[in-house]
Amino acid sequence: xxxxxxxxxxxxxxxxxxLKGIDLDIADGEFCVFVGPSGCGKSTLxxxxxxxxxxxxxxxxxxxxxxxxxxxxxxxxxxxxxNYALYPxxxxxxxxxxxxxxxxxxxxxxxxxxxxxxxxxxxxxxLDRTPRxxxxxxRQRVAIGRAVVRDARLFLFDEPLSNLDAQLRxxxxxxIKRLHQEIGKTTIYVTHDQIEAMTLADRxxxxxxxxxxxxxxxxxxxxxxxxxxVAGFLGSPQMNFVETKLEQADDGLALVFDQDRKLPxxxxxxPAFDKWRGRxxxxxxxxxxxxxxxxxxxxxxxxxxxxxxxxxxxxxxxxTYAQFRLNGTEITVELPSHTxxxxxxxxEILVDMSRIILVDPETQRVIPG
Amino acid sequence: MxxxxxxxxxxxxxxxxxxxxxxSQAADRNFKYWMIFPAVLxxxxxxxxxxxxxxxxxxxxxxxxxxxxxxxGLMHYRALLEDARFWESLxxxxxxxxxxxxxELIFGLAMAYLFLERLPGRQIFVALxxxxxxxxxxxxxxxxxxxxxxxxxxxxxxxxxxAGEPVPILWTVDPNFVYPAILIAEIWQWTPFMFLLLLAALxxxxxxxxxxxxxxxxxxxRTFTRIVLPAIxxxxxxxxxxxxxxxxxxxxxxxxxxxxxxxxxxxxISIYAYVLGFQQFETSYTSAMAFLVIVILAVSITLxxxxxxxxx
Amino acid sequence: MxxxxxxxxxxxxxxxxxxxxxxxxxxxxxxxxxxKTPEEIFAFPPVWWPESIQFANYAVLFKDGDVDTIWNSxxxxxxxxxxxxxxxxxxxxxxxxxxxxxxxxxxxxxxxRMIPPIVIVFPIFLLYVQLGWVDTYVGLIVLYTAFNLxxxxxxxxxxxxxxxxxxxxxxxxxxCSRWQVFMKVVWPMARGGLFATAVFTFVFAWNEFIFALVxxxxxxxxxxxxxxxxxxxxxxxWAKIAAMSMLGTVPIFIAVALLQxxxxxxxxLGAVKG
Numbered sequence: 001x002x003x004x005x006x007x008x009x010x011x012x013x014x015x016x017x018x019l020k021g022i023d024l025d026i027a028d029g030e031f032c033v034f035v036g037p038s039g040c041g042k043s044t045l046x047x048x049x050x051x052x053x054x055x056x057x058x059x060x061x062x063x064x065x066x067x068x069x070x071x072x073x074x075x076x077x078x079x080x081x082x083n084y085a086l087y088p089x090x091x092x093x094x095x096x097x098x099x100x101x102x103x104x105x106x107x108x109x110x111x112x113x114x115x116x117x118x119x120x121x122x123x124x125x126x127l128d129r130t131p132r133x134x135x136x137x138x139r140q141r142v143a144i145g146r147a148v149v150r151d152a153r154l155f156l157f158d159e160p161l162s163n164l165d166a167q168l169r170x171x172x173x174x175x176i177k178r179l180h181q182e183i184g185k186t187t188i189y190v191t192h193d194q195i196e197a198m199t200l201a202d203r204x205x206x207x208x209x210x211x212x213x214x215x216x217x218x219x220x221x222x223x224x225x226x227x228x229x230v231a232g233f234l235g236s237p238q239m240n241f242v243e244t245k246l247e248q249a250d251d252g253l254a255l256v257f258d259q260d261r262k263l264p265x266x267x268x269x270x271p272a273f274d275k276w277r278g279r280x281x282x283x284x285x286x287x288x289x290x291x292x293x294x295x296x297x298x299x300x301x302x303x304x305x306x307x308x309x310x311x312x313x314x315x316x317x318x319x320t321y322a323q324f325r326l327n328g329t330e331i332t333v334e335l336p337s338h339t340x341x342x343x344x345x346x347x348e349i350l351v352d353m354s355r356i357i358l359v360d361p362e363t364q365r366v367i368p369g
Numbered sequence: 370m371x372x373x374x375x376x377x378x379x380x381x382x383x384x385x386x387x388x389x390x391x392x393s394q395a396a397d398r399n400f401k402y403w404m405i406f407p408a409v410l411x412x413x414x415x416x417x418x419x420x421x422x423x424x425x426x427x428x429x430x431x432x433x434x435x436x437x438x439x440x441x442g443l444m445h446y447r448a449l450l451e452d453a454r455f456w457e458s459l460x461x462x463x464x465x466x467x468x469x470x471x472x473e474l475i476f477g478l479a480m481a482y483l484f485l486e487r488l489p490g491r492q493i494f495v496a497l498x499x500x501x502x503x504x505x506x507x508x509x510x511x512x513x514x515x516x517x518x519x520x521x522x523x524x525x526x527x528x529x530x531x532a533g534e535p536v537p538i539l540w541t542v543d544p545n546f547v548y549p550a551i552l553i554a555e556i557w558q559w560t561p562f563m564f565l566l567l568l569a570a571l572x573x574x575x576x577x578x579x580x581x582x583x584x585x586x587x588x589x590x591r592t593f594t595r596i597v598l599p600a601i602x603x604x605x606x607x608x609x610x611x612x613x614x615x616x617x618x619x620x621x622x623x624x625x626x627x628x629x630x631x632x633x634x635x636x637x638i639s640i641y642a643y644v645l646g647f648q649q650f651e652t653s654y655t656s657a658m659a660f661l662v663i664v665i666l667a668v669s670i671t672l673x674x675x676x677x678x679x680x681x
Numbered sequence: 682m683x684x685x686x687x688x689x690x691x692x693x694x695x696x697x698x699x700x701x702x703x704x705x706x707x708x709x710x711x712x713x714x715x716x717k718t719p720e721e722i723f724a725f726p727p728v729w730w731p732e733s734i735q736f737a738n739y740a741v742l743f744k745d746g747d748v749d750t751i752w753n754s755x756x757x758x759x760x761x762x763x764x765x766x767x768x769x770x771x772x773x774x775x776x777x778x779x780x781x782x783x784x785x786x787x788x789x790x791x792x793x794r795m796i797p798p799i800v801i802v803f804p805i806f807l808l809y810v811q812l813g814w815v816d817t818y819v820g821l822i823v824l825y826t827a828f829n830l831x832x833x834x835x836x837x838x839x840x841x842x843x844x845x846x847x848x849x850x851x852x853x854x855x856x857c858s859r860w861q862v863f864m865k866v867v868w869p870m871a872r873g874g875l876f877a878t879a880v881f882t883f884v885f886a887w888n889e890f891i892f893a894l895v896x897x898x899x900x901x902x903x904x905x906x907x908x909x910x911x912x913x914x915x916x917x918x919w920a921k922i923a924a925m926s927m928l929g930t931v932p933i934f935i936a937v938a939l940l941q942x943x944x945x946x947x948x949x950l951g952a953v954k955g
């Protein structure tokens with residue numbers, strides 16, 4: 001069991017502030033993912049928890065014990081590194097046993113525990129090999145085995161899958177999730193890949209410029225982003241953003257675009273946006289929340305038609321991405337693969353107005369409603 | 370890494386853990402100093418002690434006969450300035466540097482070009498050519514002493530074939546030939562050093578840049594000065610610096626071939642200092658000279674390094 | 682074009698062989714003298730290839746006990762290399778990973794390598810007279826350790842910087858102290874560089890002449906000094922010079938041949954990673 005509590009954590013390298021005051025609670029057994037663009041401080045945060053970086057201010061508290069001044073070895077945590085950090089001069093068995101040996105665990109117990117860990121990760125047949133003789137995926141398993149074998153209270157993963165190719169990555173991702181379900185240890189996982197974050201996390205902590213931008217359950221963040229940054233970061237392809245204006249239309253409000261195009265707001269959402277009447281806003285809409293009219297599917301009430309001129313078509317096989325311009329901004333829409341249009345044709349698409357978000361252009365925060 | 374810098378001061382939790390954490394932190398913070406401590410202590414034996422010692426002794430008047438440790442000011446330094454033999458030894462040293470260094474550089478570069486392109490068995494050639502570099506300089510000198518022997522050595526014999534008559538040159542005695550003799554031995558030993566470094570540097574030059582220059586119609590010389598030379602300059606500069614410092618302290622080869630003779634005509638700074646200190650036991654005078662050499666060297670190294678920094 | 686290339690290759694090949702012959706000839710001549718009989722050595726014109734390879738010149742060295750100087754060199758070079766490697770690698774680790782002392786300290790360390798031996802040897806000699814260290818193993822071992830330390834520190838710093846930091850961090854998290862990280866991770870990871878640096882350190886101590894000339898008398902004479910004892914004013918002990926030189930040089934040739942890979946980096950003070 002391990003509960004982590006971080007208060008007012010700051011860390012700077014010379015004049016550059018990497019962490020500007022982090023407050024964070026992680027519950028026992030939780031799988032928490034730190035995600036964000038490179039340079040956001042996610043790795044630094046992880047490394048301060050591991051004790052590999054000193055901190056300038058704040059406290060890190062594990063199970064009620066402040067560990068700020070504890071050396072890494074005394075914090076009883078296990079960490080998996082991006083480059084696996086396997087010792088090339090030791091075989092797989094000794095690599096996994098390394099931490100146990102450093103802690104002077106008796107040979108007999110080492111044998112049992114390494115055996116169990118190897119069993120769990122399906123690498124029992126590789127124990128005599130050296131890291132050089134292993135594939136990328138196998139090395140990753142050994143690296144995880146080295147963490148699992150120790151009875152650490154906290155597991156830290158620092159971008160563990162970024163060196164694997166795409167196919168292996170999917171498999172290892174599932175495996176890490178399964179492992180967490182089996183062992184149930186508190187886990188912190190750093191990645192820049194939002195898909196990894198979405199699929200693995202009980203809770204995502206999204207960092208930006210040394211601060212927590214938003215945290216919560218993956219779907220919460222995905223559906224109720226607090227800022228434009230969060231909305232744009234999660235989801236692939238990215239959410240589209242268009243600068244527009246909210247104006248009176250008929251008995252409600254509508255977003256107005258060039259060529260006299262309009263998207264009336266969903267009536268249920270009008271009251272929330274009422275005070276934005278006549279003001280500039282930014283529309284956010286995900287590519288998958290638009291569709292081709294006449295696809296055969298029954299039209300939902302919130303779906304609103306919009307005529308657009310397709311200027312680029314990108315088929316991927318399963319889906320096709322079409323692009324058009326709206327208020328001078330390139331917008332991507334996700335369509336079924338067989339509705340491919342040639343560039344230059346005008347089509348009617350349906351925008352699901354119940355899924356749009358509006359962003360305040362000044363604060364870049366999502367307007368609640 | 371833990372740089373041992375400032376840590377959160379907000380901690381200081383009460384009770385046991387704080388004590389433990391303080392202790393472990395302190396151990397980590399001092400670790401880096403414990404790691405350098407023994408090495409620094411030993412280096413000071415050659416890095417600090419001789420400087421201080423020679424400085425002190427050079428202001429006294431110790432000789433083989435006299436243990437006069439009273440302060441004599443700059444007496445020996447003044448004498449040194451008027452010591453023609455000292456200035457000549459400095460000149461001899463200078464001659465060896467300015468002749469041997471360019472020769473080694475040019476021969477080394479030519480050889481590097483010779484072996485730059487694929488050549489079957491290149492590895493073997495390189496492995497053989499390195500042998501002079503790792504031979505003990507005194508052994509190299511001894512070897513050339515045998516080669517230069519006026520009667521039983523092969524050098525005069527080979528020259529005789531070209532001359533058509535026996536050549537009786539006294540290489541290590543005849544004032545006209547002692548410099549060539551020493552220089553040949555020195556250049557023989559260290560040209561492969563230049564060769565090895567320059568070959569490595571040339572191999573690392575971006576081939577596509579050279580090809581682009583050739584396509585643009587640049588000739589060999591232009592390509593060399595504009596592209597190759599800037600690329601190999603960092604390595605070349607270090608090679609030249611290492612060799613210049615070695616040549617400045619030239620001792621072994623001369624000791625084996627001429628011992629500074631005939632007379633004092635091939636006496637370098639190192640040879641003269643040795644003779645003064647260990648044969649004439651002019652303790653204070655030698656110390657003054659040693660200290661002066663340290664100063665000269667420190668100044669020139671600083672200047673050279675600064676110049677190289679600027680060039681980069 | 683093609684024929685031109687072929688011709689060029691032949692020409693280069695011939696030149697390469699000629700150059701190599703020139704550079705190897707002195708070593709060949711030394712080796713041949715060591716195998717010659719006195720009559721062959723002092724024949725006129727010189728004998729280019731001895732009638733028969735004979736080892737009498739070497740046998741004399743063994744019989745007279747002159748080879749003891751090889752043993753002295755071996756003891757001094759080995760012990761001083763081990764000391765320099767151990768202390769130097771510790772210091773190099775501190776500089777490489779903690780920037781201890783900053784650039785100034787690193788530069789100062791290297792600058793000690795540039796001091797001419799003649800400047801050092803004189804005060805050291807006077808100090809050793811006081812300590813009773815002249816003509817002892819410990820005297821030369823300490824001096825060679827000191828003189829080689831800057832080289833070891835400089836080289837090992839480079840090799841340690843090549844080790845991925847994550848390996849050490851992983852060990853820290855896994856429960857190692859700083860010292861254990863050094864012993865269990867850095868030491869084995871730097872094996873190649875350690876070995877190469879040790880060989881060059883050994884070669885330096887083995888070949889060194891001026892310190893040994895000043896600081897030995899008879900008890901711990903090293904082989905380079907011994908060779909100079911065979912020089913005569915008018916005539917040299919040719920056979921002894923040659924045989925002794927060969928005994929002291931061939932092991933070095935073999936050692937360096939084994940680490941061709943590290944050669945350029947080793948002799949260029951790490952400037953060229955080869």
